[in-house]
Amino acid sequence: MGDDLLAVRRAKLERLRAAGVDPFPHAYPGVEPIAGVRAAHAGLEAGTETEARHRVAGRLHARRGQGKMAFLDLDDRSGRLQLQARADVLGEERMERLLELDLGDLVGVDGVAFASRRGELTLRVEDFAVLAKSLRPPPEKHHGLQDVETRFRRRELDLMANEEARELFLTRAKVITTVRRVLDEAGFVEVETPVLQPLYGGALARPFTTHHNALDRELYLRIATELYLKRLIVGGLERVYELGKDFRNEGISFKHNPEFTMLEWYEAYADYAVAAARLETLVHEVAQAVGYAGELDFAPPWRRVTLGGAIADATGIDVLAHRDRDALAAAIAAAGLDLDTGGRTWPQLVDDLLSKWVEPELQQPTIVMDYPVELSPFAKAHRSEAGLTERFEAFAGGMEIANAFTELNDPDVQRERFEAQARLEREGDEETQPYDEVFVQALEQGMPPTGGLGLGIDRLVMLMTGTRSIREVVLFPAMRD
RNA sequence: GCCCCUGUAGCUCAACUGGCAGAGCAGCGGACUCUUAAUCCGAAGGUUCUAGGUUCGAUUCCUAGCGGGGGCACCA
Structure with a gap:
């Protein structure tokens, strides 16, 4: 016994x-x-x-x-x-x-x-x-600990029994110290903004809700750091970054954990092209620091495609030529794609096409540029393409790893975007931006032209270590009780 | 939330078509002064996830629940 x-x-x-x-x-x-x-x-x-x-x-x-x-x-x-x-x-x-x-x-x-x-x-x-x-x-001394449930629930046993687990988390630490070093050397200031927020924002996701007893009010765990960091740009800190946990009340999958580590940086007087170049350099430096020797080539420059072009190449559908919900749904049906368009808004359909037909194919690092304005409430309008924004997402290993814009800094346009989000919510979209008046007022003080970027650290570690599940790179992943 | 797979000794794994639940490691007793998955001898170790059901008989088949994995849905 x-x-x-x-x-x-x-x-x-x-x-x-x-x-x-x-x-x-x-x-x-x-x-x-x-x-x-x-x-x-x-x-x-x-x-x-x-x-x-x-x-x-x-x-x-x-x-x-x-x-x-x-x-x-x-x-x-x-x-x-x-x-x-x-x-x-x-x-x-x-x-x-x-x-x-x-x-x-x-x-x-x-x-x-x-x-x-x-x-x-x-x-x-x-x-x-x-x-x-x-x-x-x-655990058994030769075979180590294999049972995944025990490995995740009792990570101390995994670390004690499996040298690969120890090495992986040392690599994770090296990824994070390299990120800090590269940004610090580039003149960025590391900051800390609230995790408990009276209003959540900066991303399209459902939040965790909690309650502050003394104030007797609801608070949200942050889903992003974006809006606070941009207020620091308004304040004149010029180059800021924050590395920390975000929380999203969504499904758990091989690439989603309800709490995850995010890097966001904002750089005054820069645009999304500067952010793209900085991302390529940063990820390449991380790969070198951890001795990455896998299939992916992180050396800059990465392949660049447009969102419309990528979707058209993968599905034959020109989303920009079908700019309302019904037209796009009809085009999807006509193309015979296996996608249920019922109850989906136009931006959701575009996102569906991207995530189902484009994203899995993007193995080598790729920058997908120029997203429709409907998908991007905080991105500045494209300087030459009507209806698009200066936004890109970076993909590698079939996953999104980063999201960046030339930041919207016109307060009146930002107000209109919030109002458009409210309209989408009325159409049934459960993940829209709540109206943030304090943020709009900050923009009214004057925010310099700014390039900003968010990078998923857990997914970056997955790429660097060749693991296929976020649970392998998070010490204590979410599990049922 | 839905579908599929899965749960056996502390750990790693067996058990054919329903017929006494086994091995290695670890542990216990013993031998051994260059081994490294040490070796050798001996004795142990089980609510087969839980609760029901079918059956002469259930680890095996059925139902439900719980945990885990994968997928779908959701999800920047």
Whole structure:
């Protein structure tokens, strides 16, 4: 029974205490990463002794007993190191106590490095300490932890058992530090804007709603940072970015988690072409920083297509020639596409065509430009194409990764866009922009011409690590209770 | 919300057409001073997700529920 496994470990815990050993000491100073120990002895010939003493700490992963001598494997974040325990070095009593350790125990070791007869770098244990007794059995040592439910619900077990999981989240951290470095070096200021917002905005999505007791009012978890960041541009910060969680009350899929990490930046005196160039450079730098070696070529410039052209190429339908709902629905029906047009608005139909027939085909990084104004309430009208905006979305691996505009800064036009959103809502669109008067007033103060961009960090990490599910790159993905 | 697949020992997996639920790892007892998925000997370890049903007999078939995966719907 499982209880027996736990009882055995509990009994060992009590034996340690009875022997005067603290199974949960307060600290263990002076630990060296295992990777550092390995680097110090790279190329050591098989059978060679050294006089180098090292202190390492980590989790006991395996044990190969030989009676009066045993080998053990110790894992830390940086790698795995073999330990050799010898009765003639430790003495009978400490040898016995060392062999009574359980796999999964946290252990600290002082030892002398040597290369075994087979050439394996090994630490001959001269002293050791239990750093924390593990009271539950670890996952299987060779196959690791496979069960996806346990891996996501109990990520600590996944990280402890599967080196790939540890590496993936180290890569994720490197993606984020690289993003910060590139933007900081380009003169951007990192800022923090409210997560709890009286009015949500900046994207088309349903929000999570919560309640503030003292104020006795509804608040929303943000679905985007856009409107607050543009107010900072009005204020004169000129180049700002925010890296943080957004929350969208929508379905869960391989590329959607209800809370996800978003980067948004805004740059005064720039337009969407500048944003596109910055995106290409940023993603390329990230790919280099994490050593990306997959199929995708992130080197700038990326392929550029127009939205109308891309949809026409994929479906034969010219959405710009069918500018109202019924005409477009008729064209879709005439083309024989498998798409239910009932109850869909014109912008929703365009979005359907894009997501079903265009997006899955966009494997190599591609910038899709010039979206209809109906889809883009915060984007400035195109400087030369009537009815379009200066907006692009970037795709890679068959997923949208970024969305950018030349920002709309004419307050009167912004008011009209909000009113158009309200009309769409009356037509049945559940994801429209609520009217944000404070934002319009900010624009009335004068916002410089601005280029802005949002980049989905989780999806970027998926691309960089070649994973197909957002749950693999989020430490604790959303699960049912 | 709908459809399909799925749930067996702590972990990784078996169990043919409905016929005594098995193995490896881990754990337990023992042997072993260069192993590295160590090896060898021994003894253990199960509410087969839950609740019903069909049957002489259910891990297996049926119904419902719960969890997970995939898809659809929704979703920038």
